[in-house]
Amino acid sequence: MELEADFDDEDVSSNNGLQELWPLGEIDPKRARFPCCIVWTPLPVVSWLAPYIGHVGICQEDGAVLDFAGSNLVSVDNFAYGSVARYLQLDRKKVWTMEDSKYFHFLYYAILIYFLSEESLLCCFPANLAAHVCERSYSHSEVGVAISWDDALQSGMRRFQHKYYNLFTCNCHSFVANCLNHLAYNGSVEWNVLNVAALVWFHGKWVDKMSVVRSFLPFLTVTCIGILMADWSFLVGMAAFSALLIGWFVFTVYCIKGLVC
Numbered sequence: 001m002e003l004e005a006d007f008d009d010e011d012v013s014s015n016n017g018l019q020e021l022w023p024l025g026e027i028d029p030k031r032a033r034f035p036c037c038i039v040w041t042p043l044p045v046v047s048w049l050a051p052y053i054g055h056v057g058i059c060q061e062d063g064a065v066l067d068f069a070g071s072n073l074v075s076v077d078n079f080a081y082g083s084v085a086r087y088l089q090l091d092r093k094k095v096w097t098m099e100d101s102k103y104f105h106f107l108y109y110a111i112l113i114y115f116l117s118e119e120s121l122l123c124c125f126p127a128n129l130a131a132h133v134c135e136r137s138y139s140h141s142e143v144g145v146a147i148s149w150d151d152a153l154q155s156g157m158r159r160f161q162h163k164y165y166n167l168f169t170c171n172c173h174s175f176v177a178n179c180l181n182h183l184a185y186n187g188s189v190e191w192n193v194l195n196v197a198a199l200v201w202f203h204g205k206w207v208d209k210m211s212v213v214r215s216f217l218p219f220l221t222v223t224c225i226g227i228l229m230a231d232w233s234f235l236v237g238m239a240a241f242s243a244l245l246i247g248w249f250v251f252t253v254y255c256i257k258g259l260v261c
Contacts, residue, residue, distance in 0.1 A: 072164070
């Protein structure tokens with residue numbers, strides 16, 4: 001029994017040691033290299049009306065961006081809709097710790113992401129079931145495990161290369177969430193379009209000042225023109241649009257399981 005326990009400890013230790021094998025390069029926006037990052041850029045037209053909506057992707061260890069850009073299409077190193085405007089590097093060794101609850105909702109999750117501090121916790125790359133370092137090993141196995149960061153992304157890519165793109169049910173956020181679930185990032189397999197968006201907006205960094213300008217200038221321009229042409233009722237319409245859009249995702253993600261990828 002003691003020998004078996006030592007063997008299991010070695011398995012977990014060697015699993016955790018995988019994190020040390022691939023040192024990451026520097027983030028280089030000029031070369032579009034963002035190792036182990038979630039990246040974001042504004043969408044044409046949609047972001048003009050709701051600037052919090054954009055296109056997201058997730059990056060390999062070498063910094064190349066993978067993004068679900070259309071039906072049966074996962075782009076590699078060719079980020080759709082322009083250069084990266086906002087990014088968040090996901091440390092393979094440190095993640096945000098929060099209570100894993102089956103019945104959390106979007107606001108609760110967003111508040112936890114914003115306020116809780118970082119503590120040492122590894123992404124889960126198990127060689128076998130006994131080598132899991134996440135709390136929900138069986139759920140992780142059902143979603144699909146990976147032996148490395150890039151392996152998790154490749155698994156997500158293979159799945160989404162056979163899916164149809166739909167802004168409301170299967171989009172780029174769905175792809176990133178699927179990759180995070182393969183990683184059991186933060187010890188959770190409950191990532192979805194809403195908490196991925198919250199993670200990027202609460203903790204993401206702007207690439208430069210021009211990224212801020214190109215993300216918000218069209219929205220401000222459209223808003224000013226709308227107020228001049230339709231008075232303040234235009235703002236009411238935009239607020240209703242945002243409420244309906246957010247309401248759709250909250251309802252479909254947490255109330256109708258399986259409708260949104």
